[in-house]
Amino acid sequence: MTPAEIAPKDRLIVALDLPSPEAAEAMVNRLGDSVTFYKVGYRLAYAGGLPLVGKLADKGKKVFLDLKLHDIGNTVMQGVESITRLGATFLTVHAYPQTMKGAVEGRGSASLKILAVTVLTSYNDDDLHAAGYRLSVSELVEARAQQAQVLGVDGLVCSPEEVGSLRKIVGHQMNLVTPGIRPAGAATGDQKRIMTPGRAIAAGADYLVVGRPVVEAADPSAVAEAIHAEIAQALG
Template sequence: MAQADPADRDRLIVALDVPSVDAAEAMIARLGDSVGFYKIGYQLAYAGGLPLVEKLARAGKKVFVDLKLHDIGNTVARGVESLSSLGATFLTVHAYPQTMKAAVEARGTSGPKILAVTVLTSYDDRDLVDAGYALGVRDLVEARARQAQAIGVDGLVCSPEEAGHLRSLIGPDMTLVTPGIRPAGTAAGDQKRIMTPGKAIAAGASYLVVGRPVMEAADPKQAADAIVAEIAAAK
Protein backbone atom coordinates (compact mmCIF):
# COMPACT_ATOMS: atom_id res chain seq x y z
CA MET A 1 0.00 0.00 0.00
CA ALA A 2 1.29 3.48 -0.87
CA GLN A 3 2.42 5.81 1.90
CA ALA A 4 -0.59 7.69 3.24
CA ASP A 5 -0.82 11.46 3.06
CA PRO A 6 0.08 12.68 6.59
CA ALA A 7 -3.01 14.87 6.61
CA ASP A 8 -5.20 11.83 5.97
CA ARG A 9 -3.27 9.65 8.38
CA ASP A 10 -3.66 12.15 11.21
CA ARG A 11 -7.44 12.19 10.83
CA LEU A 12 -7.45 8.68 12.32
CA ILE A 13 -7.12 8.71 16.11
CA VAL A 14 -6.40 5.25 17.51
CA ALA A 15 -7.75 4.71 21.02
CA LEU A 16 -5.12 3.13 23.25
CA ASP A 17 -7.69 1.39 25.43
CA VAL A 18 -5.25 -1.03 27.07
CA PRO A 19 -4.47 -1.80 30.72
CA SER A 20 -0.80 -0.80 30.86
CA VAL A 21 1.81 1.51 29.42
CA ASP A 22 3.78 -1.53 28.23
CA ALA A 23 0.79 -2.74 26.22
CA ALA A 24 0.28 0.74 24.77
CA GLU A 25 3.92 1.08 23.74
CA ALA A 26 3.89 -2.35 22.14
CA MET A 27 0.88 -1.38 20.03
CA ILE A 28 2.41 1.97 19.11
CA ALA A 29 5.54 0.19 17.91
CA ARG A 30 3.44 -2.29 15.96
CA LEU A 31 1.47 0.47 14.23
CA GLY A 32 4.60 2.48 13.37
CA ASP A 33 4.15 5.25 10.82
CA SER A 34 0.62 4.13 9.95
CA VAL A 35 -0.77 6.11 12.90
CA GLY A 36 0.17 9.62 13.92
CA PHE A 37 -2.59 10.39 16.44
CA TYR A 38 -3.51 8.47 19.61
CA LYS A 39 -6.19 8.75 22.27
CA ILE A 40 -5.44 8.15 25.93
CA GLY A 41 -8.56 7.70 28.02
CA TYR A 42 -9.52 6.55 31.49
CA GLN A 43 -8.12 3.04 31.39
CA LEU A 44 -4.59 3.94 30.34
CA ALA A 45 -4.45 7.30 32.13
CA TYR A 46 -5.35 5.66 35.44
CA ALA A 47 -2.77 2.94 34.80
CA GLY A 48 0.08 5.47 34.73
CA GLY A 49 -0.34 6.52 31.11
CA LEU A 50 -0.29 10.32 31.37
CA PRO A 51 3.53 10.56 31.04
CA LEU A 52 3.07 8.73 27.73
CA VAL A 53 1.36 11.89 26.44
CA GLU A 54 4.64 13.79 26.75
CA LYS A 55 6.65 10.92 25.29
CA LEU A 56 4.42 10.67 22.23
CA ALA A 57 4.40 14.43 21.73
CA ARG A 58 8.20 14.52 21.82
CA ALA A 59 8.23 11.75 19.21
CA GLY A 60 6.14 13.88 16.87
CA LYS A 61 2.82 12.14 17.50
CA LYS A 62 -0.41 13.91 18.39
CA VAL A 63 -2.37 12.94 21.49
CA PHE A 64 -6.02 13.25 22.43
CA VAL A 65 -6.44 13.14 26.23
CA ASP A 66 -9.99 11.92 26.73
CA LEU A 67 -10.78 12.41 30.41
CA LYS A 68 -14.17 14.11 29.98
CA LEU A 69 -13.62 16.55 32.83
CA HIS A 70 -16.72 17.69 34.70
CA ASP A 71 -16.78 19.29 38.14
CA ILE A 72 -17.14 22.71 39.69
CA GLY A 73 -15.49 25.39 37.59
CA ASN A 74 -12.41 25.88 39.77
CA THR A 75 -11.64 22.16 39.83
CA VAL A 76 -12.00 21.87 36.06
CA ALA A 77 -9.76 24.90 35.54
CA ARG A 78 -7.00 23.52 37.75
CA GLY A 79 -7.21 20.17 35.98
CA VAL A 80 -6.89 21.81 32.57
CA GLU A 81 -3.91 23.83 33.77
CA SER A 82 -2.14 20.70 34.98
CA LEU A 83 -2.86 18.75 31.80
CA SER A 84 -1.81 21.64 29.54
CA SER A 85 1.87 21.00 30.27
CA LEU A 86 1.78 17.51 28.72
CA GLY A 87 1.70 18.60 25.09
CA ALA A 88 -1.66 17.08 24.14
CA THR A 89 -3.49 18.31 21.05
CA PHE A 90 -7.04 17.71 22.36
CA LEU A 91 -8.61 17.48 25.83
CA THR A 92 -12.23 16.59 26.50
CA VAL A 93 -14.75 18.00 28.94
CA HIS A 94 -18.45 17.27 29.26
CA ALA A 95 -20.60 19.83 27.45
CA TYR A 96 -22.09 21.59 30.48
CA PRO A 97 -21.83 25.38 30.21
CA GLN A 98 -19.96 26.02 33.47
CA THR A 99 -17.52 23.21 32.72
CA MET A 100 -16.85 24.38 29.16
CA LYS A 101 -16.37 27.99 30.23
CA ALA A 102 -13.88 27.06 32.95
CA ALA A 103 -11.91 24.83 30.58
CA VAL A 104 -11.70 27.44 27.83
CA GLU A 105 -10.56 30.13 30.25
CA ALA A 106 -7.93 27.86 31.84
CA ARG A 107 -6.59 26.66 28.49
CA GLY A 108 -5.48 30.13 27.46
CA THR A 109 -3.63 30.42 24.16
CA SER A 110 -1.08 27.64 24.60
CA GLY A 111 -3.04 24.74 26.06
CA PRO A 112 -4.70 21.86 24.24
CA LYS A 113 -7.79 22.44 22.15
CA ILE A 114 -10.90 21.83 24.24
CA LEU A 115 -13.45 19.38 22.89
CA ALA A 116 -16.91 19.20 24.45
CA VAL A 117 -18.57 15.79 24.64
CA THR A 118 -22.19 16.28 23.59
CA VAL A 119 -23.95 12.92 24.19
CA LEU A 120 -22.05 9.66 24.57
CA THR A 121 -22.31 7.39 21.53
CA SER A 122 -23.53 4.53 23.73
CA TYR A 123 -26.68 6.55 24.57
CA ASP A 124 -29.95 6.65 22.68
CA ASP A 125 -33.19 8.52 23.44
CA ARG A 126 -34.33 5.89 25.94
CA ASP A 127 -31.07 6.19 27.87
CA LEU A 128 -31.51 9.95 28.13
CA VAL A 129 -35.05 9.51 29.49
CA ASP A 130 -33.72 7.06 32.06
CA ALA A 131 -31.08 9.64 33.06
CA GLY A 132 -33.74 12.32 33.59
CA TYR A 133 -33.30 14.38 30.44
CA ALA A 134 -36.35 15.92 28.76
CA LEU A 135 -34.64 16.16 25.37
CA GLY A 136 -33.82 13.38 22.95
CA VAL A 137 -30.34 12.81 21.54
CA ARG A 138 -30.65 15.07 18.50
CA ASP A 139 -32.11 18.04 20.39
CA LEU A 140 -29.67 17.75 23.31
CA VAL A 141 -26.68 17.49 20.97
CA GLU A 142 -27.85 20.56 19.07
CA ALA A 143 -28.40 22.60 22.24
CA ARG A 144 -24.99 21.68 23.63
CA ALA A 145 -23.29 22.41 20.31
CA ARG A 146 -24.75 25.91 20.22
CA GLN A 147 -23.66 26.54 23.82
CA ALA A 148 -20.16 25.23 23.10
CA GLN A 149 -19.75 27.48 20.09
CA ALA A 150 -20.95 30.54 22.02
CA ILE A 151 -18.49 29.83 24.85
CA GLY A 152 -15.53 29.43 22.49
CA VAL A 153 -14.92 25.69 22.72
CA ASP A 154 -12.66 24.47 19.91
CA GLY A 155 -14.65 21.43 18.90
CA LEU A 156 -17.19 18.77 19.70
CA VAL A 157 -17.19 15.03 20.26
CA CYS A 158 -20.31 13.61 18.69
CA SER A 159 -21.70 10.52 17.05
CA PRO A 160 -21.06 10.32 13.31
CA GLU A 161 -24.84 10.27 12.94
CA GLU A 162 -24.92 13.87 14.19
CA ALA A 163 -21.84 15.07 12.29
CA GLY A 164 -23.64 16.23 9.16
CA HIS A 165 -26.33 18.12 11.06
CA LEU A 166 -23.80 19.72 13.39
CA ARG A 167 -21.52 20.75 10.55
CA SER A 168 -24.40 22.60 8.93
CA LEU A 169 -25.30 24.13 12.30
CA ILE A 170 -21.88 25.31 13.51
CA GLY A 171 -20.13 25.93 10.20
CA PRO A 172 -16.67 24.85 9.02
CA ASP A 173 -14.42 26.14 11.77
CA MET A 174 -15.17 23.96 14.79
CA THR A 175 -13.51 20.54 14.97
CA LEU A 176 -15.80 17.50 14.99
CA VAL A 177 -14.34 14.33 16.48
CA THR A 178 -16.43 11.20 16.04
CA PRO A 179 -16.12 7.94 17.95
CA GLY A 180 -18.56 5.15 17.12
CA ILE A 181 -16.64 4.36 13.93
CA ARG A 182 -17.02 0.81 12.68
CA PRO A 183 -15.57 -0.30 9.32
CA ALA A 184 -17.92 -2.48 7.29
CA GLY A 185 -18.02 -6.02 8.63
CA THR A 186 -16.93 -5.21 12.19
CA ALA A 187 -19.07 -5.61 15.31
CA ALA A 188 -20.90 -2.60 16.82
CA GLY A 189 -20.00 -3.69 20.35
CA ASP A 190 -21.54 -1.36 22.95
CA GLN A 191 -21.96 1.53 20.51
CA LYS A 192 -25.49 2.45 19.40
CA ARG A 193 -24.88 5.35 16.96
CA ILE A 194 -22.22 4.19 14.50
CA MET A 195 -21.00 4.78 10.94
CA THR A 196 -18.26 3.62 8.58
CA PRO A 197 -15.11 5.77 8.25
CA GLY A 198 -15.87 6.98 4.74
CA LYS A 199 -19.44 7.96 5.54
CA ALA A 200 -18.35 9.82 8.70
CA ILE A 201 -15.78 11.89 6.80
CA ALA A 202 -18.30 12.61 4.05
CA ALA A 203 -20.79 13.72 6.70
CA GLY A 204 -18.40 16.38 8.01
CA ALA A 205 -16.25 14.70 10.67
CA SER A 206 -12.78 16.20 11.15
CA TYR A 207 -11.26 13.23 12.99
CA LEU A 208 -12.31 9.63 13.60
CA VAL A 209 -11.64 7.79 16.86
CA VAL A 210 -11.22 4.06 16.34
CA GLY A 211 -10.42 1.57 19.07
CA ARG A 212 -11.34 -2.08 18.85
CA PRO A 213 -11.45 -2.37 15.02
CA VAL A 214 -7.72 -1.52 15.04
CA MET A 215 -6.57 -2.68 18.46
CA GLU A 216 -8.22 -6.11 18.20
CA ALA A 217 -7.49 -6.71 14.52
CA ALA A 218 -5.32 -9.65 13.51
CA ASP A 219 -3.09 -7.11 11.77
CA PRO A 220 -3.60 -3.69 13.45
CA LYS A 221 -1.29 -1.87 11.03
CA GLN A 222 -3.21 -3.21 8.04
CA ALA A 223 -6.51 -2.26 9.68
CA ALA A 224 -5.27 1.29 10.32
CA ASP A 225 -3.98 1.63 6.75
CA ALA A 226 -7.35 0.54 5.39
CA ILE A 227 -9.18 3.14 7.43
CA VAL A 228 -6.78 5.89 6.32
CA ALA A 229 -7.31 4.83 2.70
CA GLU A 230 -11.07 5.09 3.22
CA ILE A 231 -10.63 8.56 4.73
CA ALA A 232 -8.59 9.66 1.70
CA ALA A 233 -11.18 8.30 -0.72
CA ALA A 234 -14.03 10.10 1.06
CA LYS A 235 -12.58 13.61 0.89
Protein backbone atom coordinates (compact mmCIF):
# COMPACT_ATOMS: atom_id res chain seq x y z
CA MET A 1 0.00 0.00 0.00
CA THR A 2 1.49 3.35 -1.02
CA PRO A 3 1.57 6.23 1.51
CA ALA A 4 -1.25 8.05 -0.28
CA GLU A 5 -3.51 4.98 0.15
CA ILE A 6 -3.03 4.69 3.92
CA ALA A 7 -5.84 6.23 5.96
CA PRO A 8 -4.33 8.65 8.48
CA LYS A 9 -6.06 6.88 11.37
CA ASP A 10 -4.55 3.54 10.32
CA ARG A 11 -1.03 4.90 10.68
CA LEU A 12 -1.05 4.48 14.46
CA ILE A 13 -0.51 0.89 15.60
CA VAL A 14 -1.10 0.43 19.33
CA ALA A 15 0.99 -2.35 20.86
CA LEU A 16 -1.08 -4.59 23.09
CA ASP A 17 1.91 -5.63 25.19
CA LEU A 18 -0.32 -6.81 28.00
CA PRO A 19 -0.26 -9.94 30.20
CA SER A 20 -3.47 -11.66 29.06
CA PRO A 21 -6.10 -11.73 26.30
CA GLU A 22 -8.61 -10.40 28.83
CA ALA A 23 -6.43 -7.38 29.59
CA ALA A 24 -5.92 -6.80 25.87
CA GLU A 25 -9.63 -6.99 25.08
CA ALA A 26 -10.37 -4.59 27.93
CA MET A 27 -7.87 -2.12 26.46
CA VAL A 28 -9.37 -2.49 22.98
CA ASN A 29 -12.78 -1.74 24.45
CA ARG A 30 -11.43 1.33 26.25
CA LEU A 31 -9.85 2.62 23.05
CA GLY A 32 -13.00 1.97 21.01
CA ASP A 33 -13.07 3.77 17.67
CA SER A 34 -9.98 5.82 18.46
CA VAL A 35 -7.69 2.99 17.28
CA THR A 36 -8.03 0.83 14.17
CA PHE A 37 -4.70 -1.04 14.19
CA TYR A 38 -3.19 -3.18 16.94
CA LYS A 39 0.07 -5.04 17.51
CA VAL A 40 0.12 -8.49 19.09
CA GLY A 41 3.64 -9.41 20.16
CA TYR A 42 5.47 -12.04 22.19
CA ARG A 43 3.98 -11.25 25.57
CA LEU A 44 0.36 -11.48 24.50
CA ALA A 45 0.80 -14.19 21.86
CA TYR A 46 2.46 -16.56 24.34
CA ALA A 47 -0.18 -15.80 26.98
CA GLY A 48 -2.92 -17.25 24.78
CA GLY A 49 -3.45 -14.17 22.65
CA LEU A 50 -3.21 -15.61 19.14
CA PRO A 51 -7.01 -16.19 18.86
CA LEU A 52 -7.40 -12.46 19.54
CA VAL A 53 -5.97 -11.81 16.07
CA GLY A 54 -9.06 -13.29 14.45
CA LYS A 55 -11.40 -11.61 16.92
CA LEU A 56 -9.93 -8.21 16.16
CA ALA A 57 -10.06 -8.86 12.41
CA ASP A 58 -13.73 -9.86 12.70
CA LYS A 59 -14.37 -6.47 14.36
CA GLY A 60 -12.81 -4.70 11.38
CA LYS A 61 -9.51 -3.98 13.11
CA LYS A 62 -6.12 -4.52 11.51
CA VAL A 63 -3.51 -6.61 13.33
CA PHE A 64 0.27 -6.45 13.24
CA LEU A 65 1.50 -9.87 14.43
CA ASP A 66 4.96 -9.13 15.76
CA LEU A 67 6.56 -12.57 16.15
CA LYS A 68 9.95 -11.77 14.60
CA LEU A 69 10.34 -15.24 13.13
CA HIS A 70 13.86 -16.49 12.48
CA ASP A 71 14.81 -20.08 11.66
CA ILE A 72 15.88 -22.19 8.72
CA GLY A 73 14.02 -21.21 5.57
CA ASN A 74 11.74 -24.24 5.37
CA THR A 75 10.64 -23.91 9.00
CA VAL A 76 9.81 -20.23 8.50
CA MET A 77 7.92 -21.04 5.29
CA GLN A 78 5.75 -23.62 7.05
CA GLY A 79 5.14 -21.33 10.01
CA VAL A 80 4.05 -18.47 7.78
CA GLU A 81 1.72 -20.78 5.86
CA SER A 82 -0.08 -21.44 9.15
CA ILE A 83 -0.10 -17.77 10.17
CA THR A 84 -1.84 -16.73 6.93
CA ARG A 85 -5.02 -18.32 8.36
CA LEU A 86 -5.12 -16.11 11.46
CA GLY A 87 -6.32 -12.92 9.78
CA ALA A 88 -3.34 -10.67 10.52
CA THR A 89 -2.42 -7.77 8.24
CA PHE A 90 1.33 -7.68 8.99
CA LEU A 91 3.80 -10.31 10.22
CA THR A 92 7.40 -9.67 11.23
CA VAL A 93 10.44 -11.80 10.53
CA HIS A 94 14.08 -11.00 11.16
CA ALA A 95 15.84 -9.61 8.08
CA TYR A 96 18.15 -12.52 7.36
CA PRO A 97 18.03 -13.58 3.68
CA GLN A 98 17.02 -17.22 4.21
CA THR A 99 14.37 -16.19 6.73
CA MET A 100 12.89 -13.53 4.46
CA LYS A 101 12.89 -15.86 1.47
CA GLY A 102 11.08 -18.56 3.45
CA ALA A 103 8.50 -16.07 4.73
CA VAL A 104 7.71 -14.75 1.26
CA GLU A 105 7.32 -18.30 -0.05
CA GLY A 106 5.10 -19.26 2.89
CA ARG A 107 2.90 -16.21 2.42
CA GLY A 108 2.24 -17.17 -1.20
CA SER A 109 -0.81 -15.39 -2.59
CA ALA A 110 -2.35 -14.62 0.81
CA SER A 111 -3.05 -11.00 1.77
CA LEU A 112 -0.64 -11.15 4.73
CA LYS A 113 2.19 -8.63 4.40
CA ILE A 114 5.71 -9.61 5.46
CA LEU A 115 7.75 -7.02 7.34
CA ALA A 116 11.47 -7.52 7.87
CA VAL A 117 12.97 -6.27 11.14
CA THR A 118 16.24 -4.58 10.22
CA VAL A 119 17.93 -3.81 13.56
CA LEU A 120 16.04 -3.67 16.86
CA THR A 121 15.44 -0.13 18.12
CA SER A 122 16.99 -1.02 21.49
CA TYR A 123 20.35 -1.61 19.72
CA ASN A 124 23.09 0.90 19.00
CA ASP A 125 26.52 0.48 17.39
CA ASP A 126 28.08 -0.79 20.61
CA ASP A 127 25.40 -3.47 20.95
CA LEU A 128 26.03 -4.68 17.40
CA HIS A 129 29.77 -4.83 17.95
CA ALA A 130 29.23 -6.80 21.17
CA ALA A 131 27.12 -9.26 19.14
CA GLY A 132 29.93 -9.77 16.64
CA TYR A 133 28.84 -7.45 13.83
CA ARG A 134 31.44 -5.30 12.11
CA LEU A 135 28.88 -2.97 10.54
CA SER A 136 27.33 0.05 12.20
CA VAL A 137 23.56 0.17 12.77
CA SER A 138 23.01 2.36 9.71
CA GLU A 139 25.18 0.17 7.48
CA LEU A 140 23.46 -3.04 8.57
CA VAL A 141 19.98 -1.52 8.23
CA GLU A 142 20.70 -0.41 4.66
CA ALA A 143 22.22 -3.76 3.66
CA ARG A 144 19.22 -5.66 5.01
CA ALA A 145 16.79 -3.26 3.33
CA GLN A 146 18.40 -3.91 -0.05
CA GLN A 147 18.20 -7.69 0.49
CA ALA A 148 14.56 -7.45 1.59
CA GLN A 149 13.60 -5.50 -1.51
CA VAL A 150 15.20 -8.06 -3.82
CA LEU A 151 13.46 -10.94 -2.02
CA GLY A 152 9.98 -9.43 -2.35
CA VAL A 153 9.37 -8.46 1.28
CA ASP A 154 6.49 -5.98 1.67
CA GLY A 155 7.95 -3.63 4.26
CA LEU A 156 10.60 -2.91 6.84
CA VAL A 157 10.60 -2.35 10.58
CA CYS A 158 13.21 0.24 11.39
CA SER A 159 13.86 3.04 13.85
CA PRO A 160 12.59 6.47 12.80
CA GLU A 161 16.21 7.60 12.54
CA GLU A 162 16.69 5.34 9.49
CA VAL A 163 13.48 6.21 7.64
CA GLY A 164 14.99 8.94 5.46
CA SER A 165 17.91 6.86 4.25
CA LEU A 166 15.70 3.81 3.62
CA ARG A 167 13.24 5.82 1.53
CA LYS A 168 16.11 6.58 -0.83
CA ILE A 169 16.78 2.84 -1.17
CA VAL A 170 13.26 1.37 -1.40
CA GLY A 171 11.21 4.36 -2.56
CA HIS A 172 7.51 3.91 -1.85
CA GLN A 173 7.38 0.27 -2.95
CA MET A 174 7.82 -0.89 0.65
CA ASN A 175 6.06 0.26 3.82
CA LEU A 176 8.24 1.55 6.64
CA VAL A 177 6.96 0.72 10.12
CA THR A 178 8.65 2.45 13.04
CA PRO A 179 8.67 1.46 16.70
CA GLY A 180 10.66 3.63 19.09
CA ILE A 181 7.95 6.31 18.93
CA ARG A 182 7.56 8.44 22.02
CA PRO A 183 5.27 11.49 22.30
CA ALA A 184 7.02 14.58 23.65
CA GLY A 185 7.61 14.19 27.38
CA ALA A 186 7.07 10.41 27.45
CA ALA A 187 9.65 8.13 29.07
CA THR A 188 12.06 6.50 26.62
CA GLY A 189 12.14 3.17 28.50
CA ASP A 190 14.50 0.66 26.87
CA GLN A 191 14.49 2.35 23.46
CA LYS A 192 17.71 3.98 22.20
CA ARG A 193 16.72 5.26 18.74
CA ILE A 194 13.47 7.20 19.20
CA MET A 195 11.45 10.06 17.71
CA THR A 196 8.14 11.86 18.27
CA PRO A 197 5.14 10.85 16.11
CA GLY A 198 5.13 14.06 14.08
CA ARG A 199 8.85 13.94 13.33
CA ALA A 200 8.66 10.27 12.32
CA ILE A 201 5.82 10.89 9.87
CA ALA A 202 7.59 13.96 8.48
CA ALA A 203 10.70 11.83 7.99
CA GLY A 204 8.70 9.41 5.82
CA ALA A 205 7.39 6.67 8.13
CA ASP A 206 4.15 5.00 7.02
CA TYR A 207 3.10 3.42 10.32
CA LEU A 208 4.01 4.22 13.94
CA VAL A 209 4.02 1.60 16.68
CA VAL A 210 3.25 3.01 20.14
CA GLY A 211 2.77 0.85 23.21
CA ARG A 212 3.41 2.01 26.77
CA PRO A 213 2.63 5.73 26.23
CA VAL A 214 -0.90 4.67 25.21
CA VAL A 215 -1.74 1.53 27.19
CA GLU A 216 -0.24 2.81 30.45
CA ALA A 217 -1.93 6.22 30.20
CA ALA A 218 -4.72 7.30 32.54
CA ASP A 219 -6.79 8.05 29.43
CA PRO A 220 -5.49 5.83 26.58
CA SER A 221 -8.08 7.09 24.09
CA ALA A 222 -7.07 10.72 24.64
CA VAL A 223 -3.40 9.88 24.07
CA ALA A 224 -4.28 7.98 20.88
CA GLU A 225 -6.33 10.90 19.58
CA ALA A 226 -3.46 13.30 20.36
CA ILE A 227 -1.11 11.12 18.34
CA HIS A 228 -3.62 11.06 15.47
CA ALA A 229 -3.71 14.85 15.54
CA GLU A 230 0.08 15.04 15.47
CA ILE A 231 0.16 12.62 12.53
CA ALA A 232 -2.44 14.67 10.63
CA GLN A 233 -0.48 17.86 11.23
CA ALA A 234 2.72 16.23 9.98
CA LEU A 235 0.97 15.00 6.84
CA GLY A 236 -0.17 18.56 6.15
